[in-house]
Amino acid sequence: MTKASPVRIASGLAAFSLALGCAWPAFAEAAPPKVDAADTAWMIVATALVLMMTVPGLALFYCGMVRKKNVLATMAQSLLCVGLCSVLWAIAGYSLAFSGEGAIVGNLDKLFLRNIAVDGVAPNTKIPEMLFMIYQMTFAIITVALVSGSVADRMRFSAWVWFAVLWLFLVYVPIAHWVWGGGWLTPDAAAKKDGILDFAGGTVVHLNAGIAGLVAAYVIGKRHGYGSDNFSPYDLSLAVIGTGLLWVGWFGFNGGSALASGSRAAYAIVATHLAASMGALTWMVLEWWVRGKPSVLGMISGAIAGLGTITPASGFVLPWHGLLIGLIAGAFCFWACTELKRMLGYDDSLDVFGVHGIGGLTGTLLAGVFAVSAIGDTAGLLEGNGGQMLYQVYGVVATIVWAGVGTFVILKVIGFMVPLRVTQQSEIEGLDVTQHGESLQ
Numbered sequence: 001m002t003k004a005s006p007v008r009i010a011s012g013l014a015a016f017s018l019a020l021g022c023a024w025p026a027f028a029e030a031a032p033p034k035v036d037a038a039d040t041a042w043m044i045v046a047t048a049l050v051l052m053m054t055v056p057g058l059a060l061f062y063c064g065m066v067r068k069k070n071v072l073a074t075m076a077q078s079l080l081c082v083g084l085c086s087v088l089w090a091i092a093g094y095s096l097a098f099s100g101e102g103a104i105v106g107n108l109d110k111l112f113l114r115n116i117a118v119d120g121v122a123p124n125t126k127i128p129e130m131l132f133m134i135y136q137m138t139f140a141i142i143t144v145a146l147v148s149g150s151v152a153d154r155m156r157f158s159a160w161v162w163f164a165v166l167w168l169f170l171v172y173v174p175i176a177h178w179v180w181g182g183g184w185l186t187p188d189a190a191a192k193k194d195g196i197l198d199f200a201g202g203t204v205v206h207l208n209a210g211i212a213g214l215v216a217a218y219v220i221g222k223r224h225g226y227g228s229d230n231f232s233p234y235d236l237s238l239a240v241i242g243t244g245l246l247w248v249g250w251f252g253f254n255g256g257s258a259l260a261s262g263s264r265a266a267y268a269i270v271a272t273h274l275a276a277s278m279g280a281l282t283w284m285v286l287e288w289w290v291r292g293k294p295s296v297l298g299m300i301s302g303a304i305a306g307l308g309t310i311t312p313a314s315g316f317v318l319p320w321h322g323l324l325i326g327l328i329a330g331a332f333c334f335w336a337c338t339e340l341k342r343m344l345g346y347d348d349s350l351d352v353f354g355v356h357g358i359g360g361l362t363g364t365l366l367a368g369v370f371a372v373s374a375i376g377d378t379a380g381l382l383e384g385n386g387g388q389m390l391y392q393v394y395g396v397v398a399t400i401v402w403a404g405v406g407t408f409v410i411l412k413v414i415g416f417m418v419p420l421r422v423t424q425q426s427e428i429e430g431l432d433v434t435q436h437g438e439s440l441q
Contacts, residue, residue, distance in 0.1 A: 210357020
């Protein structure tokens with residue numbers, strides 16, 4: 001028998017594979033996931049919408065509710081967060097929040113955004129990882145900026161700069177890793193690991209910022225003249241414009257958290273809009289009933305309360321759940337900003353705790369109640385999964401403790417380096433002039 005040549009052997013194998021209806025590439029490894037153009041386009045838009053929520057959205061919303069002498073200083077705090085938190089997130093924040101498998105915090109594998117391939121996709125998505133990185137950056141920015149509302153009118157700008165740096169790394173990053181980055185609260189269907197339901201930041205963003213704001217208000221103290229002076233807003237029309245920008249931006253905040261341009265994003269957007277609408281109406285009715293007149297400030301506060309409360313549940317619930325959650329949000333947050341604030345005696349300048357803290361807490365718990373498996377693949381209490389409520393409670397308690405203790409320690413440390421608040425004379429003159437050398441004419 002003559003020995004077959006290598007050419008004849010290869011030809012025979014090729015013919016055999018063709019006879020089976022397959023080609024040689026069928027024996028190769030599965031191709032890596034590819035970027036989806038539609039998902040990517042939607043997430044670029046969502047990223048822009050969420051960035052818009054801080055500037056100009058939150059900047060206008062906050063500055064319209066302070067006195068004229070503090071308008072520019074209030075906007076400066078939001079502007080600072082955009083620039084500073086963006087740089088810090090790119091350097092190390094993203095890596096610590098979204099790399100590694102640590103239970104508490106990630107690692108530095110993606111320090112300075114290294115090891116992110118040009119054509120690489122974010123885990124469990126079809127969007128570029130670099131796009132996922134900057135989308136998450138916008139969440140970090142607005143969470144830090146939210147806290148500034150609690151200390152408006154009195155915190156020294158240099159102290160705020162230090163606070164933004166330390167709080168981002170020591171408070172925001174760990175909680176983001178717990179809930180979204182593979183930490184101890186992150187659910188993982190592939191690994192059959194249960195976790196918290198927090199679609200877009202009930203714990204990571206709203207409860208986190210609300211608790212930080214409450215602690216900061218206590219540590220820094222009340223504004224000079226609080227309870228006796230006139231603290232009427234300078235220009236509520238600016239706050240209304242800011243509310244509108246926040247409302248529209250929230251479509252990217254919640255709808256974008258689907259990380260895809262599909263029906264889940266659409267459901268999240270509808271639930272978000274309905275919750276905001278019902279929150280505004282509920283606050284309006286309650287204020288009309290209690291005080292005799294429905295204020296513009298009350299209506300925009302109710303809308304933001306509805307938006308913050310639906311955030312953790314938005315990608316897990318049906319549209320009519322959004323209406324109910326908005327109703328609950330308007331009632332609970334109205335009570336928190338009036339009765340609870342009076343009982344506890346704190347001076348939270350722009351009611352960050354009453355709106356975002358209470359809203360985030362309430363929404364996180366309600367996500368565990370109303371979650372529908374047909375939308376988010378996880379059933380809630382009403383569908384017979386009572387155990388999910390335990391994870392929601394774990395997440396709420398852990399966030400309160402970490403944010404509360406962390407914020408207290410950070411403020412005390414900063415207080416050793418620079419004064420936390422301006423002098424009484426500077427507060428009377430206004431922070432625009434004393435902190436920035438500018439003023440509105």
